[in-house]
């Protein structure tokens with residue numbers, strides 16, 4: 001008999017909650033990561049209200065709040081001539097947070113250990129163990145270099161973009177798109193945000209500022225991936241020059257101090273089939289998209305809930321593996337497809353087409369529509385619903401009514 005019901009490779013946003021939820025259900029779980037915690041990873045770190053909802057359901061939100069992470073109640077999208085500002089939240093989860101990954105990921109790993117998962121930090125998985133075409137375990141080593149093999153009924157790859165689990169099982173890829181933008185970020189003091197997450201949209205440029213731990217503000221700048229090579233020799237110059245497209249913000253940055261180096265990245269966009277004989281994928285290992293809409297952490301949380309729930313159905317004998325896990329894939333894909341399409345469109349940094357510019361003008365000033373726009377961009381509500389013909393017609397009708405009243 002396998003030593004574990006599940007071995008989870010990768011212990012950040014996708015892996016730790018998957019391990020925690022399975023362990024809370026009484027299953028035997030091994031959670032491994034080559035990193036030790038607390039540690040950072042290259043990622044800005046807006047947790048959308050949907051992700052905050054997951055933390056609350058898991059009983060972890062109060063712990064995050066206790067770390068002093070400031071809540072974010074308003075998102076602003078500044079298009080130059082006007083800005084759309086609204087609330088990203090719902091009655092249940094009214095705010096977002098932008099916690100440092102050093103804080104968030106440590107909190108998640110600790111919660112998995114507390115739930116009873118066997119946690120091995122500083123443990124590198126070097127190979128996936130197969131029996132014919134079925135995954136049955138992992139082989140790896142800790143800091144002492146001694147090679148260890150562990151067996152499980154299922155190996156869950158929560159090992160990110162360059163997943164070894166995915167590379168071994170070679171799942172089907174679909175809806176792939178190449179990297180579209182590159183993003184660079186750093187942390188600033190004396191740049192207060194007062195609970196706002198501000199995004200500036202300019203032709204071929206986008207940038208955003210968001211409050212995080214320690215009274216610091218995360219500021220990220222993006223330009224098209226096509227400019228990666230040309231701009232990489234002067235990240236700081238290009239980063240600072242971008243703010244001049246919003247002079248009031250550039251002035252604020254001149255009065256602030258950069259407290260860290262620059263971090264940067266560009267990512268591909270893809271779906272991978274997230275299950276097969278003896279294996280499953282969660283988080284970036286199974287589905288990835290540009291970070292412009294800041295969905296990855298909340299998506300990883302949702303994957304963890306869906307996957308752990310379906311695996312529990314399999315372990316308890318209620319459903320077959322294929323039935324339960326095809327359900328996981330279907331629900332994941334249905335949920336994320338509209339925002340995947342929107343994200344990969346926004347990440348081109350092309351100016352909104354004329355009909356979208358007209359719509360944005362009609363949304364501006366209509367608070368219900370602005371809240372709806374913000375929630376669709378936050379992935380809190382479906383962009384497909386917000387941009388449906390009916391909703392657009394209503395927004396234009398309100399706009400013409402209010403211009404008639406002026």
Ligand SMILES: Cc1cc2nc3c(=O)[nH]c(=O)nc-3n(C[C@H](O)[C@H](O)[C@H](O)COP(=O)(O)OP(=O)(O)OC[C@H]3O[C@@H](n4cnc5c(N)ncnc54)[C@H](O)[C@@H]3O)c2cc1C
Pocket residue numbers: 009010011012013014015032033034035041042043044045046047048123124125126158159160161162163164183264265266267282283284285291294295296297298299300
């Ligand atoms: C520049 C940038 C900005 C972003 N901004 C946001 C944002 O604001 N909001 C948001 O929600 N998302 C954001 N994202 C996306 C977010 O970072 C990811 O979606 C999220 O980290 C995915 O979590 P994960 O647990 O799937 O993978 P990861 O966070 O990548 O964790 C994978 C873990 O697996 C471990 N691992 C890998 N291979 C092995 C191995 N062989 N053995 C042992 N351990 C292994 C790694 O050490 C790592 O700890 C951003 C991403 C980037 C690149």
